[in-house]
Amino acid sequence: MTPSDLKAIIATGEDSHRQFKQDITNADSLAAEMAAFANSEGGIILIGVADDGSTPGLTLRDVSRINQIISNAASQHVRSPLPVQTENINIGHDRIVIILTIPKGKDKPYFDKNGVIWLKVGSDKRRVNSREELCRLFQSVDQFHADELPTKAGIDRLDLLRFRAFLRDVYNLPYPESPEKLLNLLQNMNLATDDGMLNLAGVLLFAEKPEWIKPQFIIKAIRYPGNTIHVSQYIDSEDFSGTLSDIFEGAMGFVMRNLHKVQAGQNVNAPGVPEISPVVFEELLVNALVHRDYFISAPIRLFIFDNRIEIISPGNLPNNLTVAKIRSGNSNIRNPILVSFIAKGLLPYRGIGSGIKRALEEWPSIDFMDDREGSLFTATVHRH
Template sequence: METEELLAIIARDEDSRHQFKADVNNASSLGAEMVAFSNSAGGLILIGVKNDDGSRSGLTRDDIGRINQIVANAATNNVRPPINPVTENILLPDGLVIVVHIEQGISKPYMDTQGFVWVKNGSDKRRVTAREELQRMFQEAALIHADEIPVGGSSVTDIDQEFFDAFFEREYGERVEDQDVSRVQLLENMNLAKKGQLNICGTLLFASRPQMRLPIFIVKAVAFPGVDIEDEHYLDSQDINGKLSDVFQKVLGFVLANIRHVQNEQGINSVGEPEIPRIVLEELIANALIHRDYFVSAPIKVLVFADRIEIVSPGHLPNNLTIENIKMGNSNIRNPILASFAPKVLPYRGLGSGIKRAIRAYPDIEFIDDRAGNAFKAIIKRAQ
């Protein structure tokens, strides 16, 4: 780092990527700061800069050796798993400053020696205590997936037996009753249950009434006459629930019923083709149902306006995946069990091809990765 760059950072004061310390003497306290940076977007700790006014405390060469040893000890012994920060010693007119570079971690969540998880909160740090936030951090590290979480109070009796048996015979060419294991064991072998309880995937796909156990995992669909959300005036509104396959068909039907259909070259008595190609709606609805974040207690929202359709999924894009990535067909499977079953129950092909296929059929689609609001939005523009 150049001296001018360092002075510019100091002049701008602390923020979520930069923290100042006049000195450090405690590896445990420094370790907690390193944990917060590692669990967030990474950043710099400037040692030798006072955090109250940005003045330099004037570190000496003796200080440098002592502090670098504390930094090494903190990174190795006070951060779990350990990290590897990079340090720079920069000479300013009034003394030395140590710049500690901490990268965003790839093994989140990081913890201190007490097992506490910290994240950056503006220029300070915040201890994570909310279960959903911790679960999402474990999810980012691929240590846990929402679709495999057991559903409290559920059991094999929640399964729509006729529906499941027909699915099993269609996919595997054998009858359930001809298997050498019980139905409970069969569901566990298929990663749909554990210890007699259905997981989220098994419940959403095969339970007779999934929302009895998972009431928040519905789709709220509303059609408005204009271009803004109105509390009192709407054309159509539905809370859509049921098995995932039923939800898909109901949502698709809702959208198709609330957009225009064009005759094109069809006969005058025909229903006509929807103004937005059906494959676009299929791909984006399936994408929302399969790839939403099921750690977030919120419904999917499908909003039909006069000039656009918005499909809003709980959960921003996982890890470092970007909109540019998904447009190129890249994917990061958030719900692997659900994604493995999806092609068997929905018009879903997986492999990250859905977004590409939708854009190819109808380029006028905007995607918004709302990390602050923890949501992903697909906006399909309508011709007016």
């Protein structure tokens, strides 16, 4: 990196990926900053740069001292040790700025010496203080997934008719003849825990009245007049609960009844076709139900306005996914158990990464917003 490159970086200020430090004197404090970067998306610390962006720099003696602190912090004060890199930039007048690069961690979560887990929040950091956040860190490195979460529902909450039909149609298997064999089968299918309870995937796919067990995992749909959210005015409103199949069918029906019908060259007596192909909403709703973040206790929201339709899912895109990547067909499985069963015909799921591309092919006027700060993902379908 050249001095001019360094000036350009400093000019943009501190953010989630960039932090300024005029000096480093404490390995424990530096380790906490390193852990926060590693538990988030990685980043750089510019040492020798003040908070206001000025560059007092470091002497050669400072550089030697700080490099020793960096080495100790990365190897002994963070668990697991971090493979950090440093680069020294000469800024003139015998002064140096150290660029300390901390990669996005592959062995999350990372702890400081006191066992505290830190996350970046803007240019600052904060402690992880909830079970959901900790689970999400494990999920980001494929060590744990939300659909594996145990619930308080026993196998007696299974919808017997639904599960029997699934076994018959997909596996050509008879329904188990005893509770013991049923539990063993559910465990082998990754739908129940070792202690005999349905996991989240088992509840969402096959439980009777899943909303009694997990009332937050529903779709709340509202048709507003005009193009803004109203506090009390709406044209149509409904909450959709049940298994994922039930929720999908209900939400699709809501969208279809609130779309305009166009003649599209048909006979005047023909019923007309929807203004937007149903395939678009099939793909987007399946994507929302299967790939949302189930560590977040919130519903999916479906808003219909005069000029657009919004599907707002809890959870931003996982790991290194971006809007550009999903538009190109890239994908990352957040809930692998759900995906494995949905792909067997429970929903119109056509494969990893193909749904967004297919929706765009049918209707290019779709925008996606990945809100990492608010932990939301929004698909906006524009109406012509």
